[in-house]
Structures are given as C-alpha cells and as structure tokens.
Amino acid sequence: MYRLCGITLLVIALILSCVPINQASAASSAIAKQIGNANPLIDHHLGADPFALTYNGRVYLYMSSDNYEYNSDGSIKDNTFANLKSVFVISSADMVNWTDHGAIPVAGANGANGGQGIAKWAGASWAPAAAVKNINGKDKFFLYFANGTGGIGVLTADSPVGPWTDPIGKALLTTNTPGMAGVVWLFDPAVFVDDDGTGYLYAGGGIPGGSNPTQEQRANPKTARVIKLGADMTSVVGSASTIDAPFILEDSGIHKYNGKYYYSYCINFGGVHPSNIPPGEIGYMVSSSPMGPFTYEGHFLKNPGVFFGAGGNHHHSVFQFNNEWYVVYHAQTVSLALYGSEKGYRSPHINKLQHNTNGTIQEVTANYAGVPQVSNLNPYNRVEAETFAWNGGIQTENSNAPGGPINNQQVTQIHNGDWVAVSKADFGSGGAQTFKAHVASASGGGKIEIRLDSVSGPLAGTLNVPTTGGSQNWLEVETAVTGATGVRNVFLVFTGSGSGQLFNFDYWQFSNTSSSPGTGTTYEAESSTQLTNAVIETIYPGYTGTGYVNFNALTGSSIEWNNINNMTTGTKNVKFRYALESGTRTLDIYVNGTKILSNEPFSATGSWSTWGEKIVQVPMNSGMNTLRIVTTGTEGPNMDNITVTASF
Template structure:
C-alpha cells in the first residue's frame, strides 16, 4: 500500500481558524478557569436525507454541548460532548440544547460550574458540576426560565443565554430574541434578570433591554466599570434609520449598571458572509484572557471547505480591542486567528486529543470515565502541534496507544508533515485482542521551539490504532 499524506481541511497550518477541524461547534461561549479557556459550543452534527446526502442543518436533533479547551489559544484539547437533553441527558425534561453559556462561582468555599442552555426557543435550563468538563447534573429538574417567568411573556424566543457574575458575586442572566410581527426596529425581545445566589434560580422580574433591531445572541462582558451588552441584529431588508445596525451583525450597548439603562453604540463584527463568502446567523462571546480581550464567533468555514456549507458552523477566535474611550474597534474576522500565547511543553503528558492542526482523524470517548482518545487513524493521517518547546533537546518519545488489527507507525516530523524526521514509533498489530500499551522510541534532532507533526502510516486500509497520550523525554 503506497503512502500519501492526507490534507488538512478547514484549519490549515499555520492558521488558527477555525479553532478545530475534527468537529463542528457553533454559538461559542468562553469560561476562564485554571489558566485555560474552555469553549462550550452547540454540537452541530451532520443531518442526511433518505439518499444519504447531507441536508440543511435543522438543529432539531441537537441535544449535546461540545467542549474544547486551550492554554495557548492555538492547540486545543477536545473534551467531547456533554449529554444535556433527552432521555440520555442530564436534563431529561429538555429536548434540545442550543447556545450554551458557562460560568464559575465559588459557593460555600467550593468551585462550582454552571452551564446554561436553550431548550430550542421555549426556555432556558441549567446544569451544574464541580469541574468545567463535568460530569454534569440537573440541580433543579426543570427549566430555569419559562413563559411563566415574570417579565418574559412577550419574548418571541426564550433562548441564547449569557451570564455574568459581577465583582460583588451577584449573578445576572441575559437572554431572548426574535421579532414580533412587523416589529423589526424595536423588537423588545431582549431581557436581563437577576440570578439567585445559588445561580440556579431567578429573582424578581426580567427587564427589557431596548436593543435596536434585536434578533438573537445575548453577550455580556464588563471592563473598567462599564457593562457591555452585545447581540446579533435581525435580517430586516427594508430601510433602517441612520445609525441602526445593519443586518446580521454583532452590535453593542453599554451601561454603568448590570441591568441598565443602556446606550446603543454601533456594530463591531460583520456577518460571516462578508469575510468568508458563506452567510448565516452570527453568534459570539467576548472574554479576557491574560489581560487581552478576544471574541469567539462562528462561521461555516469547515463545512464550506468540505463542500457541505448547509448551516454547519465552526468556532473562530480573533482579537477584540477597546479604545481608550471604551468604544470597541471593528473586528477583522479571518483564517489567521490569534497568536499563540505560550509554548507547549512536550515533557509533560499530552492528551492525544490536543490538536493544533489535523488531517483525517477523529476523537472519541474511551471506556474510562472522561477518557478521550484519537480515533479514525488511517494511513497518511496526522496531527500537528504548534509552538512545541523542546528546549535543549529531546532524547526519547513515548505514547500510550490502543493496538488494533492494522498496526502501524507514528512518524515524528518537525515544522511540516513531511519535514525533518526525528523518530519513529512502531505500533504492533493486535493479536486478536485490542489492548492499551505504552511504547517508547529514541529521537534525535528535536531542539528549540518547533511545530511538531505526528504522522500515522500503515499497510492496511483499516484503522491502524488509537492514540491516547504521548510525551517526550529530555
């Protein structure tokens, strides 16, 4: 069997966007904890018609939230999916899970994490955990916000939450969207409401945020005492008053209080179609990490590269800059993305599902609770890691693998999948029974800071093996 390197699709070296190419992920929301950024995303999954052809995304069967995290903003660890809604989900009363929002709060001296989600457009639920990656439970066994919640009776779409824990520990939830009949300019469907100290209850009455041409996608961040409410404008194609947000763009309002009153400013992010040639809805989250501000948003770049841009979205990252007067500069969305903010150390154990770039591979959940691994490894597939700091040099490489009937080799290359070969690790074929094993090989030539590529080769057309984790030795 001849060897040929497979090509990266969607996210290609040295670009940072979309942030991952082994899965889709829409409606991103960021949580900062333990020197990592966790991105929670609507788990877009391909839908097929009766002939096996990919059809337009209906969102109707999405009941999971995908989670990835990174400490450097270029190499991302895939934590898999949270089973949120449906018979197998934590919130069995819900049917869908869209547009997550996640937040951390110390309650009774304990780190507690909350994951808010939209049950389609009919209500908002909440899960809780003692870890940003779960396991998650439904602490109240029902929706947090419904039509019966005071102040939301006239909200067209009860969805798209964003949550703020203020400096005093008080929580607020922002949500809503939709356009009542012919009410494009002032839909009146954006809301803000106080959360209880437990973060799983609401207090008082939801208040209207008078967001011009509001459509969906609540966002909230606080900087230097100013609260920024951000949202996506609607797609009304008629004449708009001067100063109104154009269709399908991210706009912002400010206040000196978390519940308003609010002042409208302008839009800061055009529709994805302007940048990437494929339009659709616009959804974002703004966050600060190591004193730098970023915006996460989605676009159909991966599915476009795959030739199936039918509403399947992927998360992107770009810088967001506040001017001295507090206004926000226009964001230039692109494929390049953001700079890597720290190098990756190869001398600590790296989970295999930590990926900068890839070709052909998938990730899956293993038998052990929370264990992930790289799967779907075929001849010519590869994983790339950006900015790996070998320092004065590595002398050995070890990997935890699961042997399969195929077996094969992990080739270690620098700077390119076909770059300098620094070592090879033989993975034996399984002899009837799959088993996990630790393998080791010598390496030479790995010094300084380089991009690293794990290239997988084998002589069969079946899956070669699964990769759990790896590490170099100095």
C-alpha cells in the same frame, strides 16, 4: 459527535490533495484549518454558538452540537438543528492548540442522547453559556442552555468539563418567569458573574408580529431580557428587566470593561436599518449597571459572509484572557470546505477585540489567520492525543483508556497518511531523548512518525505500534528521538499497511532527563519484593534497575510489593513496565490482600527486549500499601517495575 466513516474521510482528503489512493505514503489534507492558521479552531468536527469561560489559565469553549444531516441518498441536507441535543467542549492554554473534551449529553427527553441525557425534561440544548463561582469555599461550574426557543435550563459540575448534573430537574427560565412575557424566542443565554459574586442571566430574541412584522416591531422588538440569579446560581431573584436592543434578532452577549457593562447581540436582517445598525452584524449597548438600562453605541463584527464567503446567522462571545480581549464566533468555513456551499453548519473562530480609549469597540477583522499563540506547549508533560492545532483525516471519540481526564477522548479513525500536529512545542536547548504514546490496536498496528516543522519535515523518530489485542486494550510504547530541540511544530504522522483503521491513540509525552517532570514513584520488581515461584533475570536488555522478574512458567506465580507509600487515600494509577514477545497473558491484581482486578490482560510488546507500559486504576490507602500480581494462566509477562501516581 459526528462521524464520517473512515473510508469517506480518507477519500475526501485524497481528492482534496490530488493524490492517488494507492500512494500509501501520501499525507491526508487538512479540511479548513490550514497549517499556520489559528482559524477555524477545530475542523475534525463542528461547533456552533460558542461561549467562552476562562479558568485556571485555560479558555473553555462550550458549543451547540452541530452535526451533519443527510438525505436518504447520502447527500448533505441543510441544517435543521435537529442534532442540537448535546454541548461540545474544547479548551486551550495557548489559543492555537485545542483539546477536545467531547460532548455533554444535555437533552434527556424522549430518550435523547441514547438515554444518557442529563436534563430529562429537555428535548434540545442550544447555545450554551458557562460560569464559575466560588460557593462555600469551592469553585462550582454552571452550564446554561436553551431548550429550543422555549426556555433556559442549567446544569452544575465541580470542574469545567464535568461530570454534570441537573440540580433543579426543570427549566430555570420559562415564559411564565416574572418579566419574561413578550419574549418571542426564549433562548441564547449569556451569563455573567460580577465582581461582588452576583450572577446575571441574559436571554431572549425574536421579532413580534409573526410572519409579517411591522417596521416598528423589527426596529424595537423588546425581546431581550436580563434577570438576577440567586446566590446558588440555579434560582432567580425578582423580575426580569427588558433590554431595548434596537433591531435585535438573537445571540445575547455580556462583558464588563472599565466598570461599564457591554450587552452585545446579533442585529436582525429585515426592515429598513439606519447606517449605524447594519443587518446581520454584532451590535452593542453600554450601561453602568448589569441590569440596564443599556444605550446603543454601535457595532463591531460584520456577518461571517463578509470575511469567509458563507454567511447565515451570527453568534458570539466576548472574553478576556491573559490581559487581552477576544471575540469567539461561528462561521460556516468547515462545511464550506467540504461541501462548497452554505448548508448552515457552523464552526468556532477567534479574533482579537480592541476597546478604544473612550470605551467604544473597534471593528473586528475576522480571518483565517486568527490570533497568535500566547504560550508554548510543554512536550515533557502528558499531552492528550486529542490536543492539536492541525490534523488530517482523524476523528475523536470517547475513550475507556485508564488514567485519563474526565470524559477522556481518543484520536480514532486513524488510517495510513493521517496525522495530528501541535504548534510551538518547546523542547529547550537540551532536547528530547524519548517519545512514548498510549495506544490500542485490535489488529495490524502501525507506526507513528515524529516529524518536525511539517508533515514531511525532519524525522526525529519512529514509534512502532503493535497489535494490542483490542481497540480498548491499551499499551504504552516508547522510542528514542533525536533532533527535537528548541521551539518546533510537531507532526505525528500515522503509517501502516492496508486501508483499514490502524489503531486508537490516547496520549503522548516526550522525555528529557533534565526537564521531565515528576511522574510518581517507581518500584522495581526485582528489589524489595516478595517473589513466589518467580525469578530475577537479566537475559533481555532494556530493563531498569538491576533486572526484571520472570514468572517462571507456573500458575500462581506472584510478585508482591510491600512498601508502596501514599500521601493520601484514593484511586491510584499503577503503570506496569513489562515485556511480552507474543500473545496475551493475564494477571490477577490484589491491593492490601483484596483482589481488585481479575484476569487483567497484558498484550504483546513484540519481543522480550521491547518494554511496554500498561496502566490500571486501583484504590489505595494513605501510608503503606501492598500490591500483588498473580499469574492466572501458565505464565505472565516479564515484569520490570511499577510506577504509582495519583489518578486524574
């Protein structure tokens, strides 16, 4: 994922907001997704050629990895698509707050993606499309992508965010596939799984005739194809059928409505067009069969330049979510806001789509307002920091924080005045009592101001983020909050001294004793444990239960829990609640008598009465387990309790 340096981002944000750099309390500006709008979906990085998959109450978007390209003098280049070697993934349950799932390193030829590319034969990954199908009683996920314009590959996974593997080790479709002869650009796949479980793959585009096509070649390129997929979704059956899409350029799309199949595509720009097939717009055809023949019906989405002042190529996907129809497409709104001109860098947008009673599609109005939020966010659940509606100044990147989801991300490049915000968090009538966050700071630390309604709105609380001793040395810290009731937009505003990066941010969660969901089983350190050279104390406040355990300044001191009961065997998250005034102290961690972790560091929480949390992952059996922690230096932190939960 692209990264502008933190100083550059800060300077851009400050210039845009006309705020002096030395005004430490000034908030960074959003780039293109302004507060209250739903479009573009994200602006902290790009994403082109979006394709939507709905699954288990979420919309997942898969996008080409548009990344900025620069000249040697630092000026921006026009997009050459040289960076389209990965697939970006974001998802949402409400259509306004989006979670960043990072990049899938698809292309693997010639050391692409730092040698971590999955498809070792592919040099690029353009215009992804995704599907899910139940095979042998288990949902399997399939990601189709274009290797430039020369073929279509497929990856598989057991979840919509991976991890992904290459099941066949080569392209699924090439120009040698039966029925594919005559396709100029074998790219831009779309995938569809019908009600009977049969899969179909659509692809193709381009205009015959080279650099000087005839009017007939522009009007009837005959370069779109559909082919039936095998039951495994990673093979094809029979020969591809030609879709005679008039004036097609690229961008296959497919959806089913009222028993009819709708093939949609980007109309080309050249030649003489009839009025019902306008250049650069999304046209559509209808058939009673997924294999065609299709009949042209009309168009429903003008070129992005009409709505946003930045045109270029068009790419879309039509999908249904919560009984409403939508179209996702890309436009150059983020790069336009940053650079003021069209450079070919795309970002995802969504607007509603409406079918008429006769089956035709109404013209879509694209705009920055986007779509309304379909459900409120639950702030009492763990919320990944990389989930937000709006932001100012931050970036996201891969994280090594324990206990997170697959391909866990973190918010990074956090500087004084940066912020993230979620839309419509529902605190209920009782309201929140505390706020906690999982953070890591190599030096300096800072604060998280919890503000309601706006970046300068009412202050519900302030969380102190201490130095944890490393950018991947994670600590869970907590603070009290007041006033967070009802449905509110929540702004987390980052503050600190100096111009450097303050900390990394993994997740956050509010709590309410009547609303907070179950969070595993908690075992106190001072009860039902075996202590060796350690003592129970009640000197410092803030502990839970009847006290906490002090390791008593002795090497080899230990606490052993003997009654950890699990329903299933597997990896568990163990969250330690502890206090440490300063420095870093290390512990060995044993499970059922076997050392699992050596010299695991516990960073300072700032004082003996400030209780922080640290999560590690360990294997445990079903039934009863033991867990023992042993000091490796001359002392350990004061230990309050542990909480054991299943790993993500």
